[in-house]
Amino acid sequence: MAIEIAVGIDIGGTNTVLGVVDREGNVIEEGAIRTTDFPVVEDFVKALSGVINDLSGKGDYNLRGIGIGAPNGNFHKGTIELAPNLEWKGIIPLAGMVEKSMGIPVFLTNDANAAALGEMMFGGATGMKDFIVLTLGTGLGSGIVVNGEVIYGHTGFAGEYGHIIMFPGGRDCGCGRQGCLETYVSATGIVRTVQWLLGEMRDESRLREIHTRDLTSRIIADAATNNDPIALEAFDYTAEILAYAIVNAIVVTSPEAIFLFGGLSNAGSLLFDPVRKYVDEFIQPVFKGTTSILPSGIPENNAAVLGSAALAWKEYSK
Amino acid sequence: MAIEIAVGIDIGGTNTVLGVVDREGNVIEEGAIRTTDFPVVEDFVKALSGVINDLSGKGDYNLRGIGIGAPNGNFHKGTIELAPNLEWKGIIPLAGMVEKSMGIPVFLTNDANAAALGEMMFGGATGMKDFIVLTLGTGLGSGIVVNGEVIYGHTGFAGEYGHIIMFPGGRDCGCGRQGCLETYVSATGIVRTVQWLLGEMRDESRLREIHTRDLTSRIIADAATNNDPIALEAFDYTAEILAYAIVNAIVVTSPEAIFLFGGLSNAGSLLFDPVRKYVDEFIQPVFKGTTSILPSGIPENNAAVLGSAALAWKEYSK
Numbered sequence: 001m002a003i004e005i006a007v008g009i010d011i012g013g014t015n016t017v018l019g020v021v022d023r024e025g026n027v028i029e030e031g032a033i034r035t036t037d038f039p040v041v042e043d044f045v046k047a048l049s050g051v052i053n054d055l056s057g058k059g060d061y062n063l064r065g066i067g068i069g070a071p072n073g074n075f076h077k078g079t080i081e082l083a084p085n086l087e088w089k090g091i092i093p094l095a096g097m098v099e100k101s102m103g104i105p106v107f108l109t110n111d112a113n114a115a116a117l118g119e120m121m122f123g124g125a126t127g128m129k130d131f132i133v134l135t136l137g138t139g140l141g142s143g144i145v146v147n148g149e150v151i152y153g154h155t156g157f158a159g160e161y162g163h164i165i166m167f168p169g170g171r172d173c174g175c176g177r178q179g180c181l182e183t184y185v186s187a188t189g190i191v192r193t194v195q196w197l198l199g200e201m202r203d204e205s206r207l208r209e210i211h212t213r214d215l216t217s218r219i220i221a222d223a224a225t226n227n228d229p230i231a232l233e234a235f236d237y238t239a240e241i242l243a244y245a246i247v248n249a250i251v252v253t254s255p256e257a258i259f260l261f262g263g264l265s266n267a268g269s270l271l272f273d274p275v276r277k278y279v280d281e282f283i284q285p286v287f288k289g290t291t292s293i294l295p296s297g298i299p300e301n302n303a304a305v306l307g308s309a310a311l312a313w314k315e316y317s318k
Numbered sequence: 319m320a321i322e323i324a325v326g327i328d329i330g331g332t333n334t335v336l337g338v339v340d341r342e343g344n345v346i347e348e349g350a351i352r353t354t355d356f357p358v359v360e361d362f363v364k365a366l367s368g369v370i371n372d373l374s375g376k377g378d379y380n381l382r383g384i385g386i387g388a389p390n391g392n393f394h395k396g397t398i399e400l401a402p403n404l405e406w407k408g409i410i411p412l413a414g415m416v417e418k419s420m421g422i423p424v425f426l427t428n429d430a431n432a433a434a435l436g437e438m439m440f441g442g443a444t445g446m447k448d449f450i451v452l453t454l455g456t457g458l459g460s461g462i463v464v465n466g467e468v469i470y471g472h473t474g475f476a477g478e479y480g481h482i483i484m485f486p487g488g489r490d491c492g493c494g495r496q497g498c499l500e501t502y503v504s505a506t507g508i509v510r511t512v513q514w515l516l517g518e519m520r521d522e523s524r525l526r527e528i529h530t531r532d533l534t535s536r537i538i539a540d541a542a543t544n545n546d547p548i549a550l551e552a553f554d555y556t557a558e559i560l561a562y563a564i565v566n567a568i569v570v571t572s573p574e575a576i577f578l579f580g581g582l583s584n585a586g587s588l589l590f591d592p593v594r595k596y597v598d599e600f601i602q603p604v605f606k607g608t609t610s611i612l613p614s615g616i617p618e619n620n621a622a623v624l625g626s627a628a629l630a631w632k633e634y635s636k
Contacts, residue, residue: 072604130471144571146465147470149464151570152572153448154448157605158570159570160570161570164566164569164570168600175602175604177602244483244486251482252477252482254477255472282483282486282495284493286390286473
C-alpha cells in the first residue's frame with residue numbers, strides 16, 4: 001500500500017533543504033539545492049519541482065501536500081516578502097508558483113512558525129493547545145500556538161517576539177529600531193553582551209584572548225562551563241532578559257510550555273537553569289508554575305524539514 | 319413569534335448588573351442586585367436566578383444562554399478564582415451553580431474578555447478576526463482575539479496585558495510585583511504620573527491646588543484641555559508607554575485594530591493623538607500602518623452587559 005507523504009522544504013539564504021516526511025514524522029527521503037544558484041525565482045521553482053518529483057518518485061508514495069518554511073513567509077498569501085537574505089526582491093508568490101508547477105496544495109510560512117508546527121505534531125508539544133517555540137539562532141524567531149492554531153494575525157506576519165522592544169533606545173537592531181529582544185537574546189546577542197562585558201568587567205577571562213569577530217555562543221558556553229566569570233555573567237544577563245520576555249509572554253497567551261530551540265539553547269542548563277530561576281522570581285503569582293520552560297523535542301538537524309512538513313500535514317487534515 | 323434572547327450579567331464588587339439582549343445587541347430588559355448583599359454565594363445564586371427568571375418572563379422570550387463577566391473569571395472552568403474585590407473567597411464554581419439553578423448553559427469569563435466579545439459581536443470589531451480591546455479603568459484589562467477566538471490560554475487566565483512588566487523595579491503593582499503596564503496606563507496610573515510630575519516639574523499648574531487624593535483622570539483631562547503643562551505632560555508620558563506596549567503587542571498577534579475602552583480612553587484625542595504618533599514612530603517597519611488604534615464602538619453604559627451576552631451568543635452559536 002502506498003505511504004502517504006508530505007514534502008517539507010526549508011528555504012535558507014544559501015541552501016534549500018527538502019525532505020519526504022510521513023505522518024509519523026519520519027524523514028524518509030532527503031534532498032537539497034543551492035538557493036544562491038537561482039537568482040531568478042522561476043528557475044528556482046523549476047529546479048525545486050524537479051527535486052520534489054525525484055524524491056516523491058523514489059518509493060510507493062502518495063504525495064498529499066507540500067509545506068515551505070521561508071524567511072519573511074506570509075501564510076495568508078503564500079508569499080515571501082522583502083526577505084533581506086534572499087536574492088529575489090519584492091513580493092514573491094512562491095506557494096502559488098510551486099502549487100501551479102506541482103498540481104498539489106502548497107502552504108508557506110516563516111521558519112519559526114514551521115518549527116512550532118513541527119513541535120506540535122512531532123516534538124514535545126504533542127497534545128498541547130497553547131505553547132510557544134522560541135528559536136535562538138542568529139536572531140530570535142517565535143511561533144505562538146493558541147487554541148491549537150499558529151497565530152498568523154491580520155497581516156500573516158504575527159509571532160515576532162524577537163522584535164518586542166525590551167529597552168527603548170537600546171542596541172541597534174537589523175529591523176531599523178533599537179532595543180529589540182533578539183539583539184540581547186540570540187546567538188549573536190550573547191556575543192554582543194560579551195563584547196559589552198569585556199569593557200564593563202575587570203575579571204580575567206579567556207574570552208579576552210579571542211578576537212571579538214571570532215566569538216560564538218558556543219565558545220562562550222564552553223568558557224562558562226569552565227567557570228569563566230565573563231561568560232557566566234553573559235549567560236546570567238541573557239537569561240534575565242529572556243525571563244522578562246517570557247513572563248510577559250505568559251500573561252498574554254498563558255501557554256502550557258515554552259520551548260527553546262537551536263543555537264543558544266544548546267548551552268543547556270547554562271541557559272535553562274537561570275531562565276527558570278528568573279521566571280519563577282518575576283512571574284505574576286496567578287501564573288506561577290503554570291508554564292514549563294523546555295528544550296525542543298525535535299532533533300535540530302531535521303527541524304526545518306519536519307516543521308515545513310507539519311504545516312502541510314496540518315492543512316491537509318483540515 | 320418568541321424573540322431569542324441571552325442574559326448578560328456583569329458581576330462587580332458592589333453591584334451585579336443584568337440585561338436581556340437579543341441577537342442584534344439590543345438591551346431589552348435590565349436589572350440589578352447588590353453583590354455586597356450576599357456574602358454567601360449560594361444566596362447570591364438564588365437571588366440572581368430570581369432576577370433572571372423575572373427579566374426573561376417579561377416578554378415572549380426564548381432564553382438561549384447566560385453569559386457572566388466577573389473579576390478573575392476562568393472561562394475553562396466557569397470559576398471565579400481568588401477575586402480580591404469579592405467577598406466570596408477561594409474558588410467559586412459560579413457558572414456551574416447558575417447553570418444548575420437555571421437549567422440552561424452558562425458561560426463565564428473576565429470582564430475584559432467579555433468586552434472583546436461585545437466589540438466583536440455588537441461594536442467596532444464586527445467582521446474582524448484579529449483585534450485587541452484594552453480597558454483603561456482602575457486597572458488595565460485586555461481581551462485578545464486571534465483567528466476569531468478569545469485567547470483564554472492553558473490556564474483560562476490569558477490576556478492580561480495590564481501585567482506585562484514595562485519597567486523592572488518600577489511602580490508597585492497590586493499584583494505584588496513592580497513596573498506593570500497598568501501602574502502607568504490606566505485611570506489610576508495617570509494620577510500616579512501626575513503625582514510624580516508635580517515633583518519633577520516646576521511649572522505652575524492648577525493640579526497643584528487639588529489634594530492628590532482627589533485627583534482623577536477626568537480632572538487631569540480637563541486640565542490638559544486647558545493647556546495645563548503638567549496634565550499635558552502626563553498624557554504624553556502615558557501615551558508613550560502605551561505606544562511601546564502596543565507596538566510590542568502588534569508584533570505578537572498582528573491585530574487589525576486595537577480598541578481603547580473606558581475611563582482614560584474617554585479623554586479622546588488627548589490620548590489617541592499622541593498614542594497614534596508614538597505607535598507610528600516605534601512600530602517595526604513591516605507592520606507600519608497595519609493596525610488601527612480606535613475608540614470602542616460599544617456604549618460604555620451597556621458595555622459590560624453586552625459583552626457578557628455576546629459570550630452567551632458566541633457559545634450558543636457553536
